[in-house]
Amino acid sequence: MASTTRTAHPREKRVIFKNIDRPGWTNDIGCYLQDGGYEDLKKAIAMNPQDIVTEVKTSALRGRGGAGFLCGVKWGFIKPGGSKPVYLICNADESEPGTFKDRYIIHQDPHQLLEGMIISCFAVNARLAYIYIRGEFPEGAKILERALAEAREHGFLGKNILGSGFDLEIYVFRGAGAYICGEETGLIESMEGKRPYPRIKPPYFPAVLGLYLCPTIVNNVETLCNVKYIVRMGGAEYAKVGTRVLCVSGDVQRPCYCEFEVGGITMGELIYDICGGLKPGRTLKAVIPGGSSAKVMSAKDRYKIKTKQPDGTIRENEMGLEDVPIDFETLAAAGSMAGSGGVIVMDDTRDMVWALNNINEFYAHESCGQCTPCREGSLWMKKITARMLHGGGVPEDSDTLKRVADNIAGRTICAFGEACAWPTQSFLDKFPEEFVATAKRMGNGNGSTNH
Amino acid sequence: MSAPSELLNVQIDGIWHQFQKGTRVIEACAQAGKFVPHYCYHPKLSSPGNCRMCLIEIGMPKLGPDRKPETGTDGKPLINWIPRPQISCAQDISEGMGIRTESPMVKECRNGVMEFLLINHPLDCPICDQAGECQLQEYSVEFGTAGSRFLEEKVKKPKRVEIGPRVTLDDERCILCSRCIRFMKEVAHDDVLGFVSRGSHTYLTAHPDRLLDSNYSLNTVDICPVGALTSSDFRFKMRVWFLKETKSICTSCATGCNTIIGTRQNQVFRQTPRENDAVNSAWMCDYGRLNYHYVNSTDRLQTPQIREGQELVNTTWNSALVKAGEELKQFSKDGIAVVASAKMTNEELWLTKNLTELVGTSHCDIIPRSGAADDILMSADRNPNTLGAQLIGLTGEKPGLRLKDIAEGVRSGTIKAVLALGEDLTQIGLQADELKKLASLIVLDILPTETTRSATVLLPSSAFCEKRGSMINIKGRLQRLHRATQPPGAARDDWEIVRDLIQKLTGSNGIYLIEDVFKQMTDSIPDMNGLSLSRIGDKGVQLVEETEEAPAAI
Ligand SMILES: Cc1cc2nc3c(=O)[nH]c(=O)nc-3n(C[C@H](O)[C@H](O)[C@H](O)COP(=O)(O)O)c2cc1C
Ligand code: SF4
Ligand code: SF4
Ligand code: SF4
């Protein structure tokens, strides 16, 4: 681990990331216990598991893995008293370009994750849980193994945890080195020793037919950490003050991770106040707000956002990109998504065909290849943008790109279909003239390719 | 015994239908006459939902505030359509479900998938064996567009891969539907195939150090919707649209898999399985499938022959049959033995039984044939009609028990005449010199053997694909063979030869057509009473209960 530490910006509200880069902080259990660690577990384990589920429902906690699914609703799919075992899997496959938060939790504060996980397992009555960690995080896997051993020694894992009668084991499972292993059903297939081909839903909803076809809860690292604070402060309070970690990359002076109350900061504040602004002489062109698959937002656009006023009325505000607050509903209303929290900033020097081609390369490389539209479409889109960049553009390219993307989104087995189609759809929607210009400028007009 | 089946109301393209609960959406559409194109779906395999060809629109009944379905002015439930297209191959119908198979969205989806499947396809139809029975070709015509917007280079993949001893793979043609993988895992119980690499570069291969060498490997060729997996035996031999297709059954073991024999200009080019859930599902084994080449052999016996001294000389049917009749008449009943074959049809066996009764011998049997059974289709009994031979009475409860006495009788000289039908007597331990000592050896067969070479009268007969008739499989199912090709030269159908032989002994017996044989046989065998050849149909009838308890009422 790099030893450079960064101090939190005064505007941040560090909860999940409280111990990240904290002076004097180490990732062993002693340090964690001195700081009040595992107290939330003690509180939780004295509660009725169903009450924890209710608190999580009240908290309106949304999944931090990308889809923003309501965690309490997901947990509610597990019916108590079923005949099959329930599994819980922590999704630590973090691979979405622009996203780098889970790795810090694992490296620097693994016990926070374990505590959140143990509480979550208790709530959904899972007696066996796994942390599926990205294959490229060998150090993280070692740290987790050690943390698990420590937790076992202290009686937070194993038989009869804290005298409650609740038994739980957690194991680390090292991922298979592909982005698609992060898709929850692909992840489950991979854990079963198969290719990580995502499953069709219906019928294979993890909460019904998950790992070994048993009910399974899959949650992101950050999501599970939040459960600890919901237990501590109660769901209603959390709903008001819950935080979210953001990862900022791209054309800012100081790329970073940071944490704010959900909706507690606007795009402009994030870029200019937290990340030191753009490079000298540059202007903001676009932002991808939630990992590479989120739809791109243009700085030229005006966004009409409905907000609830304190008196309960709804007001529609029109605003520029820099004034858009970063929360789930607003970004969705603005036509994109909060996704995985990876904010990618692009300034006016960025060529949008180049940027899209960069994203297309990733998705063409990572499509698992199981279903036709994504398998063939993701590579086709990449080939078109690559050809345009290398001087072989033709006037039809924009139209073809859009139609290829339209033929993928909504027609695939898993959400990778949208993940690879949305960039193309949104780049063409927001910056059509750049695509036309690239095709014209570089095109030889006869449609021949040069490879 | 079975619970009264529940019927569910489903609206398809605006019309309400009723289907059995548990019906797959795609099957319900088919039953309603709305074909939904599909690649990965196969009714006998699991549904991965990967090709996305079967996308349709689905809706669920609209629920009112009381959670009860709301009804429209026509009294039928209103439908809430799901905005995204849904696959129809992996979901069962439910009450009040709405389905659209012809909407603009559905057409667009099919069109999109077709375009995706074609962009990296080599389009080598002119040299592809699958052409003519290729779903990529067929659906392109129906659901695709003529032009291509694809300006890029296609993905390169392995070609002409000998993935197994009998199967050749072209990965560029593969549309990655995984049918072959699922077949090998779920049906053949040999999980030897799989995909490697990722995205559009994914390709099919066999497990390292393994080959697709299962005895069921050629079924993957049948179910491959394109020309990616081809039969090394059939490859490049014949355009499929030239093939004449004849329904029949495989005669290489007692299972009696239902088949289609593909022929052209009186030559067999291939056999493929024909679906019959009571027998072989939709499969057959490679051994049975490929066990036809001998039929096309240039060694086939084509002319009746009689012995003159050391020589067998060609003659006419009539003089051969007259000589056979005369020979048989010379010997008293126990001086004659009949060695028949359980590869013969019921009709042939029944006539043979008549003949044994006519000459009055009790020396008759069939030669058993066995091998290892598997837990899939192949039976340990490699004779296709043992049950028929037993029912007709040419053999006892234990087939082959009487063969030892027959062989000893030949050696000791008590048996002076043998009628051998389709079997080589060296199989029962008789050597050529012992056979030569027989005063009469009347042989029906299709290929030369030690026995045919020792014959006094040689009567060339027909192979399984040249015959009409019936057989009873190991499970007691009566099934039909149909004539796909004519026997070579002057060779004749076995039943006609035996009938004529009987006539040489007795004069006319009123049998002119195979139907006449069948009628006499069914009249004389209680288990077959009331049957006719046409009533057997394409899929056979259960004659004796599988459990061997009570005979089935037909
Ligand atoms: C292609 C693809 C990749 C994904 N990768 C990840 C990942 O790396 N980490 C993650 O937590 N979720 C990932 N997800 C989302 C998971 O499928 C799943 O929704 C999530 O783990 C659920 O956790 P949450 O509800 O706590 O967010 C991915 C989804 C898709 C479609
Ligand atoms: S959408 Fe893409 S990643 Fe998902 S199953 Fe289909 S091919 Fe695989
Ligand atoms: S070889 Fe044929 S059956 Fe197998 S996956 Fe490819 S297209 Fe499907
Ligand atoms: S299992 Fe028997 S009947 Fe079926 S194809 Fe093989 S040999 Fe023929």
Ligand code: FES
């Ligand atoms: S047939 Fe339904 S997805 Fe392939």
